[in-house]
Amino acid sequence: MRIIVPIKQVPETSSVRMDEQTGTMVRDGVEAIVNPLDLYAIETALRLRDARGGRVTCLSMGPPAAERALREALSMGCDDAALLSDSAFAGSDTWATSYALAAAVRKLGACDLILCGERATDGDTGQVGPGIAAWLNLPVVTYVGRVERVGEGRIRVRRLVEAGCEILDAALPCVLTVVKAIAAPRLPTLRGKQRARTADVPRWGPGDPDVDADKLGLSGSPTRVVNIFRPTVARQCELLPAGDAPGVEAAAERFAAFLREKELL
Amino acid sequence: MAIGPELPGADLAELIERGADAVVAVEDERLRHFDLERYAACLGRLIRQRRPEIVIAAATTTGRTLMPYVAVTVDAGLTADCTVLDIDAETGRLLQTRPAIGGHILATIATPTHRPQMATVRPHSTPPAARDAARRGEIERLAADDLPESRVRRVDFLPDDEEGGIQDAERVVAVGRGIKRADNIAIVRDLADALGAALGATREVVDRGWLSYPHQIGLSGKTITPKLYVGVGVSGSIQHLAGMQTAETIVAINSDPDAQLFRVADLGIVGDLFEVVPKLTERVRLGVEIA
Ligand SMILES: Cc1cc2nc3c(=O)[nH]c(=O)nc-3n(C[C@H](O)[C@H](O)[C@H](O)COP(=O)(O)OP(=O)(O)OC[C@H]3O[C@@H](n4cnc5c(N)ncnc54)[C@H](O)[C@@H]3O)c2cc1C
Numbered sequence A: 001m002r003i004i005v006p007i008k009q010v011p012e013t014s015s016v017r018m019d020e021q022t023g024t025m026v027r028d029g030v031e032a033i034v035n036p037l038d039l040y041a042i043e044t045a046l047r048l049r050d051a052r053g054g055r056v057t058c059l060s061m062g063p064p065a066a067e068r069a070l071r072e073a074l075s076m077g078c079d080d081a082a083l084l085s086d087s088a089f090a091g092s093d094t095w096a097t098s099y100a101l102a103a104a105v106r107k108l109g110a111c112d113l114i115l116c117g118e119r120a121t122d123g124d125t126g127q128v129g130p131g132i133a134a135w136l137n138l139p140v141v142t143y144v145g146r147v148e149r150v151g152e153g154r155i156r157v158r159r160l161v162e163a164g165c166e167i168l169d170a171a172l173p174c175v176l177t178v179v180k181a182i183a184a185p186r187l188p189t190l191r192g193k194q195r196a197r198t199a200d201v202p203r204w205g206p207g208d209p210d211v212d213a214d215k216l217g218l219s220g221s222p223t224r225v226v227n228i229f230r231p232t233v234a235r236q237c238e239l240l241p242a243g244d245a246p247g248v249e250a251a252a253e254r255f256a257a258f259l260r261e262k263e264l265l
Numbered sequence B: 001m002a003i004g005p006e007l008p009g010a011d012l013a014e015l016i017e018r019g020a021d022a023v024v025a026v027e028d029e030r031l032r033h034f035d036l037e038r039y040a041a042c043l044g045r046l047i048r049q050r051r052p053e054i055v056i057a058a059a060t061t062t063g064r065t066l067m068p069y070v071a072v073t074v075d076a077g078l079t080a081d082c083t084v085l086d087i088d089a090e091t092g093r094l095l096q097t098r099p100a101i102g103g104h105i106l107a108t109i110a111t112p113t114h115r116p117q118m119a120t121v122r123p124h125s126t127p128p129a130a131r132d133a134a135r136r137g138e139i140e141r142l143a144a145d146d147l148p149e150s151r152v153r154r155v156d157f158l159p160d161d162e163e164g165g166i167q168d169a170e171r172v173v174a175v176g177r178g179i180k181r182a183d184n185i186a187i188v189r190d191l192a193d194a195l196g197a198a199l200g201a202t203r204e205v206v207d208r209g210w211l212s213y214p215h216q217i218g219l220s221g222k223t224i225t226p227k228l229y230v231g232v233g234v235s236g237s238i239q240h241l242a243g244m245q246t247a248e249t250i251v252a253i254n255s256d257p258d259a260q261l262f263r264v265a266d267l268g269i270v271g272d273l274f275e276v277v278p279k280l281t282e283r284v285r286l287g288v289e290i291a
C-alpha cells in the first residue's frame, strides 16, 4: 500500500506558560514536537505497510525547522518524507493548509490511503483532514478507532461517534483521520535514527506542487485572527475549611443547605 | 436546515418555536445516517442556491466532518469549535471566539471577504433558546433527488453500553486524579448516585484508564452546561475549565486551598476528599429522605 501521512510540528503545549502581563505565550524553552496525535496516524500507516508491503511517506507544511519532525517520523520507520516550506505558505489557515497539502499529495503520485491525526494540539481544529479529502475529491472517514480489514480496493474501519461506533466500508483511495484508540505509537529505533539523520528530505516551495498562489498563506486564507486574549474567570467562592472532623461535619451541613437554596435538593 | 429521512413535523416545528424563522428539511431515505458525500451535496447545494451569510453547525463528530469538507467545496472560511459567537456592530461580520493553544488563550476569528462565514459551535456552550409556542415560521420540505453515489458504506452500528452520558445530564459529579486509585472512584459514584448526577472525569483519570473516554470533560473531552457541577479532587486546569465553567452552579472539593477550581466555584470545601465526600453523600441521602 502506498500511504501518505501529513504531520504537523507543534509547540509542546502541555508545558506552555503564559506571560501574565502581555497575555502571550512564552516561547522560550518551549520544545517543538511532532503533533502527538499524528503519532497514531504514523503507527497505523507503519502497521499497514508492515502487514501488506508498500511505502509510507510523511508530509509536512511548516517552517524549515519542521524538517526535524519529518526526521523523527523517518526514525520511527517511515520510508520517505517531503517538506512544504516557503514564506508563501506562512499564515495559512486550515482551508489554505489543506489546499497546499492536497497539492503536495497530488505531486507525490497515486496513493491508497492518506492518514491524518485527529487534530493538531496547537490549533486544535481537526479540519485539515476532511479539507484535504474535499480538495482531492476523495471519500473521508473521521475519528477512526480501528482498521478492521483491508482488501479488494476497500478498507473497513470503526468510526467512534457520540453514542457508539459505526462500522464503515470505504473505497480506496481515501482519507482517514485516526484517534488515539487505534494503536500505541512505537518509539524510534537506533537504526531508524541513523537512517533518518542522513535521509534526503526534499523541501518544496509553491512552484513544486502546482498551486495557485492566490490560495496560499495568510492572503489566501478566508479566516483572520482579529483578537487574542486570556480567558477570565470570576465567581465569588464561599470557602469552607474542612480540615478536621467538626469542619467536615459543618461543611456537609452547609453543602446540603446550599443545594436547597439552589433548589437542587 | 435539517437533513434526514422523513423528518417528524413536531421536530421541525420545535426549531421554529426555538427561534428559527424558516426551516428547510431535505429528506430522503438515503440520508437516514450521516453519509458525508451525500450530506455535503445537500448542504453545498443549499449554500449555492440561497447564499447565506452565516452557516453554523454543532461541533459534533458529524458537524466537525461535514463543515470542513463543505467549506472547501464552497470556498468559505470555517472556524472550529467556537464557544462564543457575536456580530461586529460596525462591519456586520461574525466574530467567532474559540479556545486555542490548549485552552491557554481565546482567539477571536473573522472571515472578512469569503461567504458564507462558517463555524462549528461546541455543544452546550450556551443553553438552548427557550421554546415559544406562539412563534410562527415557514417549513419547507425538499426532496433530495440527485444524491451522489457514496463511496463509504455503513455496514453496522455498535451502540455504547455506557452508563448515563454526561452531556445531557442536569447534574454532573466529576472526579480528578485526587482520587488516587480506580477502586476509590466508588465513593464519588455514591455521591453522584445520591445527587442523581452523572459521573464525569478529568483527562488524568481517563488517561489512567480509571474511567472511559466518554466521561472526559474539557477541551479534548465534552463540554457540559449542567445546573450543578461538583468537582472532587480536580485541580481545575485551564483545559478542564474549558469544558465546564459555564455550569450554573459549581462546587469544588479539594485539599489544596489554592486549587484553580476554587476560582470558578460558588462553594468550595477545603479538605480531604476521603473524609469529606462520604459525609456529603450521607447528608444528601438524609436530605432526600426528609423531602
Ligand atoms: C491539549 C490539552 C488538552 C487537554 N484536555 C483536557 C481535557 O479535555 N480535560 C481535562 O480534564 N484535562 C485536559 N488536559 C489536561 C489538563 O492539563 C490537566 O492535566 C488535568 O485536567 C488535570 O486533571 P486533575 O485535576 O484530575 O489532576 P491534577 O491536576 O493532578 O489535580 C489533582 C487534584 O486533586 C487534589 N487532591 C489530591 N489528593 C486529594 C485529597 N485526598 N482530597 C482532596 N483533593 C485532593 C490535588 O490538590 C489536586 O488539585 C489537557 C491538556 C492539554 C495539554
Ligand SMILES: Nc1ncnc2c1ncn2[C@@H]1O[C@H](COP(=O)(O)O)[C@@H](O)[C@H]1O
Pocket (backbone or CB within 6 Å): A005, A006, A007, A008, A009, A035, A037, A038, A041, A059, A060, A061, A062, A094, A097, A101, A115, A116, A117, A118, A119, A120, A121, A123, A124, A125, A126, A127, A128, A129
Ligand atoms: N501544517 C501541516 N502539515 C502537515 N499536516 C498537517 C498540517 N496541519 C494539519 N495537518 C494534518 O491535519 C491533521 C489535523 O490538523 P488540524 O486541522 O490543524 O487540527 C493533523 O493531525 C495532521 O495530520
